[in-house]
Each structure stands twice: as structure tokens, then as C-alpha cells.
Amino acid sequence: xxxxxxxxxxxxxxxxxxxxxxxxLLLFNKGVYIDAAIWRLRPVHAEIAxxxxxxxxxxxxxxxxxxxLTRTExxxxxxxxxSGYGLxxxxxxLLAAARWNNGPAELTLAxxxxxxxxxxxxxxxxxxxxxxxxK
Ligand code: HEM
Numbered sequence: 001x002x003x004x005x006x007x008x009x010x011x012x013x014x015x016x017x018x019x020x021x022x023x024x025l026l027l028f029n030k031g032v033y034i035d036a037a038i039w040r041l042r043p044v045h046a047e048i049a050x051x052x053x054x055x056x057x058x059x060x061x062x063x064x065x066x067x068x069l070t071r072t073e074x075x076x077x078x079x080x081x082x083s084g085y086g087l088x089x090x091x092x093x094l095l096a097a098a099r100w101n102n103g104p105a106e107l108t109l110a111x112x113x114x115x116x117x118x119x120x121x122x123x124x125x126x127x128x129x130x131x132x133x134x135k
Contacts, residue, residue: 004078013053015053026039044096051092083121094107094110
């Protein structure tokens with residue numbers, strides 16, 4: 001497994017642990033009331049579970065398993081994918097912090113822009129590796 005995939009899958013697993021723990025807490029708080037403030041973690045849970053865990057796992061595994069770029073070169077412009085990894089996680093962390101306490105809309109916007117740039121970087125990177133076998 002390439003180094004970037006190792007980082008992405010491990011980071012995704014960390015988000016899985018945190019995201020599902022928050023999910024469990026949300027669920028528990030619905031049945032056995034603890035505190036109203038726990039409900040504020042709902043957007044944090046959604047952000048971490050959807051982007052931090054699910055999307056990151058998919059992109060990390062895609063970097064590993066998609067066909068080689070050419071016969072002589074396997075990965076190509078890896079700096080684009082590494083930038084995507086940095087941007088994605090900066091975006092998730094910023095959004096988790098911003099949405100926790102209904103933070104300023106500018107922070108939420110900045111987080112979304114980072115995530116958008118991350119997806120764009122990955123899309124540009126992965127596109128030429130999406131092709132039939134033997135091409
Ligand atoms: C890949 C896994 C998961 C994803 C993508 C996910 C995503 C989401 C999303 C998008 C929401 C709606 C947030 C909103 O409306 O602002 C949500 C709500 C919630 N999630 Fe998850 N979740 C996942 C796993 C879990 C798990 C494992 C648990 C519990 C152990 C859980 C418990 C909850 C609860 C209690 C809510 C609030 C439901 C409500 O609005 O009444 N989630 N989740």
C-alpha cells in the first residue's frame with residue numbers, strides 16, 4: 001500500500017472512532033437524556049462521519065487500487081493527491097470546530113472551500129488513472 005493511502009486510511013479510522021463515538025452519544029442522549037448541549041455535536045458528527053471517514057477512506061483506497069498511470073509510471077503527480085489530503089483534513093477540522101458552537105459563517109465557508117479544493121485536487125489527480133485494464 002502506498003504511503004499516502006496508509007496515512008489516509010489511518011486518518012479515516014481515527015475519524016471513524018471519533019465520529020461513531022459522537023453518534024453513539026447523540027443516540028444515547030435521545031433515549032436517556034444527559035444534556036441539551038450534546039445535540040450541538042450533531043453537525044460535527046455528520047462532518048466527521050461523512051467526509052472524514054467515508055470520503056477519505058474511498059479516496060485513500062482509490063489512490064492505491066486504480067490502474068497505473070502509464071506502463072512506466074504508476075502514480076504520476078502525487079503532490080496533487082498529497083495536497084488533497086492536507087486540504088481535506090484542514091477542511092474537516094475547521095468545519096468541526098466552526099459548527100460545534102454555531103461559529104462564524106466565514107469559518108464554515110472557509111472549511112467548505114478547503115474541502116472543495118481537496119475534491120478538485122483529487123479529481124484532477126485521479127482522472128487519468130480511471131481507465132480500462134491494459135490501456
Ligand atoms: C458512515 C457512518 C455515518 C454517517 C455518514 C452518518 C451521518 C449522519 C448525518 C449526515 C446525520 C444528520 C446530521 C444533521 O442533520 O445535521 C447524522 C445524524 C445522526 N447520527 Fe449519524 N452517521 C453515521 C454513523 C452513525 C452511527 C454509527 C451512529 C450511532 C451509533 C449515528 C448516530 C446518529 C444520530 C443519533 C444522529 C441524529 C439523528 C436525528 O437527527 O435525530 N450515526 N448522521
